[in-house]
Each structure stands twice: as C-alpha cells, then as structure tokens.
Amino acid sequence: MGRAISQLGGELPRADFVVLVRLAQTSDAGDPCRLRDLAHAEGLDQSTMSRRIASLAERGLVERRPDPDDRRAHRLQLTESGAAALAAERARRVSLVTDALAGWDESDKAELARLLGKLTDTLDSRRTPWRHTG
Amino acid sequence: MGRAISQLGGELPRADFVVLVRLAQTSDAGDPCRLRDLAHAEGLDQSTMSRRIASLAERGLVERRPDPDDRRAHRLQLTESGAAALAAERARRVSLVTDALAGWDESDKAELARLLGKLTDTLDSRRTPWRHTG
DNA sequence: CTCAGATAGTTGCATGATGCATACATCTTA
C-alpha cells in the first residue's frame, strides 16, 4: 500500500499503464475481465500478461479474485490503489499535453482534439493491428 | 545484399527505422554523423547504439567509414540498400495512413496534416524528451 | 615534446521482458 502510494508521484511504466486502462474499461462495461482477453487486446502472449498481472497484483494495483463460474479463471479488477495510480498517471499525461500546447490558440486545440478523436474511432472501427514495439 | 533486398518487402523494426531516419537527416545536412550523436539523439546508451549500428552494417544498410580527422571515430552513412530500405519502410507507413484515412474528406485530412505538423514543430522547439519505451 | 586526462567506440556482464513449449487444473462435449 505504501508502495502504491509512492508510485502516485512517479511515472507509471507504459506496460503497466495500458493494462490498467484496459481493466478500467472492462470494469466500466461490467464484464469480468480475464487474462486471455487482456493478452489478446494488447497483442501479447498469455504468459506475458500473466506475469504483468502478477506484478501488478504484488504491488496491490490489481486484484485477482476467483471466478465463481469457472474455477480455472480469475476475475481481474483494479484495486483502489490501482484506480488511484491510473488516475494519477492520466493526470500526469494530461499535464504533459496541456503544457506542450500552452501556446496554441483555442481553435487549433479544439480542432486537434476533434480530429484525434475521429482518428481513434476510425482506427478502432478498422481493428487496426497495433504493435507497441513496431 | 540479397538480405537487404529481401527486407524491402517486409517490415523494418522500429529500432532500425529510427536510426536510418537520423542518418538520412544528417546526410542531408552534410554532417559526418558519429555514433555518439545518434545515441544521444535517441536517448540511448552508446553501447546500445554501437550494437544497432553493427547490426545494420552487417546487413549492409549502413556503412562505417574511418573518419579522416579522428582515427578513433567512424563516419556513418546509409548505403544504397539502406536508403532503399528506408524509402520502402516510409512508403509502407504512408500506405498504412493513407488506407486508414481513405474514408475521410479532404478538408479533415488537410487539417490533420497541418495540426500534426504544428505539433511536431511545437515539440521540437520544446526539446520534449521522448521515450520510445515509456 | 610529453604525459595526464578526455573522448570515440567496443565488449563483458547482469537484468528484465518476451514467446514458445509444457504442465496442471477445470470445463465441455460426445
């Protein structure tokens, strides 16, 4: 817990961040998020995601609860610390962008936001394969 | 040489790509590009860049010529194969974007291009630290 | 001119992330 709090001030590694983002999404959707889904969503091997989750669980950011419907599986969810770490990292990133665009006029900022949103939608609808390493 | 040609059809790893891009830039500028400069530009350790260059040189994409003014150093430059591989990778990436934006109207595409160019300039002028891994 | 220190680059070594193959438990279906 102290460990998680200490992370709030620092930088959350990208690998951790993307997992927390996915977990927050599925948590919003109310789905029981499983390891395999996360691995597939990120284009990673199950074994890699297993180790990432183990690491996040050790640090108290993610909770692995037994799935009552399938005793092989776990239901993954953010802990309070995990949600806090995610919020802090998002805030840090928003600050980076806000600072970088401080000199821009409002219309350009609004237009960029609109077009990036549209781009995200376009890529999602095409299920564009996304490699973090390539 | 056959190795380099066979790469033209495939995907150039990002680590190789960014090095070739830098080399093409400095080649345009006419500067003798050295290892240390490349490493610093990418925020990597010299030893890492040394290994990347060694790999690119083995594959015939980069040439290491002795620096006539400093016998410790090498002058790095793209080979013909390297320039071809870079051009092919750039074309592949342009195709990805072109395909993804195929359904967009021209005005939005032009506006996105303008704003991304402006963003690039803004980030460059701020010397924003850029981590490929974070 | 000479020698101490700086600099360009390479290599040894340990570390961490990854994928594949495998193992084990549990579920599903014939």
Next chain:
DNA sequence: TAAGATGTATGCATCATGCAACTATCTGAG
C-alpha cells in the same frame, strides 16, 4: 465417463538494454 478444449502458470532460451571496464586516439598543460 472419457477425450479434448480452455484458463493460467512456469521453465527455458532469446533479445535489447545499461553500466562498467577496456583500447585506441586526441587534446592540452607543463
């Protein structure tokens, strides 16, 4: 009930990386 599929974890080899140490060369103070 047995055979195969599925969810997850682990052993193992591989690869990229940073740090430290090394060689060769350059530079500057004396």
